[in-house]
Amino acid sequence: MKTSTDITRRRMLITASGAVAWAGLGGGLALADSTEPAAKSAPGPVSSAKPLPPYAKWKDADSMIVHSANTIETRRNAFGSSGITPLDRLYIRNNIAPPSEDIMKDPDAWKLEVSGVKSPRSFTVAELKSLGLASVTIVLQCSGNGRGFSEHKPSGTQWTVGAAGCVIFTGVPVKAVLEATGGMADGMVYMTSTGGEEIPPGLDPKSIMVERSVPVSGIEDAILAWEANGEPLPLAHGGPLRVIVPGYAGVNNVKYVKHVAFTKEQSPANIQQSSYRFSPIGVKGTPEFDSIWEMDPKSWVTLPSDPGVPVKAGRVQISGVAMGGMSEAKKVEVSVNGGKDWQEATLTGPDLGKYAWRGFVLAADLKPGKYELASRVTNADGTSQPEMRKENNRGYMNNSWRDHMVTIDVA
């Protein structure tokens, strides 16, 4: 992976019509895609390819589907079979445009404020590095991954399978930071993290700021990360510093984090109060509905899935990825006939811990014909991936095995 030190400070704009435009306009125009405009196209590979935005131009273009400057997914056939997702193939989803690349010039100087603790203070990344070192491998997955399969066409990016990846993050345990600040102040029940995006002047910060709260029960294995897959964490993935809350949906892993507060209440930001809520179809999100926090078991077949390429008849290795959510992926079954019959697959790849995904493979002898390949994971808690999605207004957390099937032609 090339770091992007040569990236200009131009920002990306998504116009109201969804067209991509570049603007050399300095710091003011950070707003992009935060309102998630309604679906404009069917799910699947985008035929008229959009270019990678400058901050992500080091991505492997052939492996990515660019929905917009802030929404880029991995193609189904590009995940590889090694357990981890290479950074140059990892999806991107920003709620608003990332900060200037300037913040990566001296990542160790980036400052984090810590409050809601006995001894509030700020730390540079260099100071955080002196507090501890830990790695955790997680599935990073956008809450809207799989939205493109919903029949009611929820507004937002029409992700198929690729707004997810499995990444080894390295940094300091949140617990070590708590220890260095005297522990949580009394009565705090959430960890609230604030992103370092610039808020365009004239806007109510609450309407746009990326600030997310998670219950403190979720921070047992949380870290503040400066490294991913052995590389310094790039801006596109939240560098210089990102909160990693293992098992929690992508939005909770706040990028360019500038403030971690332990709080009694959830953040007042729209992204916490009304967005990322499990509300029924047609009902706007409010705090009475569950927040998008813990992820569910989910799997999908990744190969064979080359669009338009027939598979050679005979022995075929059907492979994919399977996550357990809050406990490890324990068993994966594969069907070649759309879920009528199932066979247990073999887990492959390294076991990277309970928050990671595992590869799986099933050898099948396939005669010429059409096959609907499906997979279904069961986690260590005994929870299985369901056949049907849990319907909700914004199409969050779709883990239906039926929705995630892929059809292949064997010749």
Place this chain on the structure above:
Amino acid sequence: MKTSTDITRRRMLITASGAVAWAGLGGGLALADSTEPAAKSAPGPVSSAKPLPPYAKWKDADSMIVHSANTIETRRNAFGSSGITPLDRLYIRNNIAPPSEDIMKDPDAWKLEVSGVKSPRSFTVAELKSLGLASVTIVLQCSGNGRGFSEHKPSGTQWTVGAAGCVIFTGVPVKAVLEATGGMADGMVYMTSTGGEEIPPGLDPKSIMVERSVPVSGIEDAILAWEANGEPLPLAHGGPLRVIVPGYAGVNNVKYVKHVAFTKEQSPANIQQSSYRFSPIGVKGTPEFDSIWEMDPKSWVTLPSDPGVPVKAGRVQISGVAMGGMSEAKKVEVSVNGGKDWQEATLTGPDLGKYAWRGFVLAADLKPGKYELASRVTNADGTSQPEMRKENNRGYMNNSWRDHMVTIDVA
């Protein structure tokens, strides 16, 4: 990581004087570094940086020390702390120049011949992909890693710590290939793999060909790999297809493998018969000396180690990497006073299996002064990294903890 499809077919030449030169000379001039000229410089960062050769130009230049076009190591401070080594920071050591980048145009079409089995045949990579799928994470380490610390100045590249990395390889188990070919022919005791390098006309192939034999006891977890860390295996690391023999030194993991033979005898190639042998200082290698096969336990501190950058007094996280050789790294101790006193470190990072390395970290409170940081690993078999190197003519397999110490200034 960018794949190098735009790389020209120019080859790199190392002239007799050690200078780097480029030549647009087609296929003939593959010879480079096979004779490992005597040391020309002291170990440590090379002050006059050489450029990355075209086939490896996608490497992160700041993380690498370029000894020659075929010998490129990772800087001590560039390994990261995530367990795996990113491909763009992984060392390169070729015995002779790699084949043309053309062989990567259609990697699935690359052909492997399999012999010494009941039903000899050849397979394309596409056919191998139908036979099975497995991942194995290994420390890939050049036999000469650490040679630069030897006092007798053995001939060959003066590697310090960086001719090693930890990589997730994915491919087909050798056992699945054996199954598809009726099993080993009777009486075979070695797996002999031949690289796809071009042999310059006029040379005795035996004098230069990369062909290595390993005992069949070593192939239990061996694979034929087409993927590394989730990316298609690049030419620089042996793509389209590489033999991976977990636990065995780098040279046994033959790149661009074109032939795997099960044999009664070891390869007649010089690289098997006389090179890579544990002969005493001053004695040329011959088959009577042990071949360089299984690796030993080894560790080294990676951070802090920024050259010329003083470390801030106070709490310092001392971290590094530790491999167990043929069994997992079980315990790591760290010394800040050159091995007088030791403290047990904490293992970090993912546990990627017994052939991988683990990160380790020790928190130390350091006052201003000079410190000699050392680490010492003990594997699951109870074997500890020794203080002194096992002296041998070519400086192979140096795992002395004393040699691998790093001195830091705390201010």
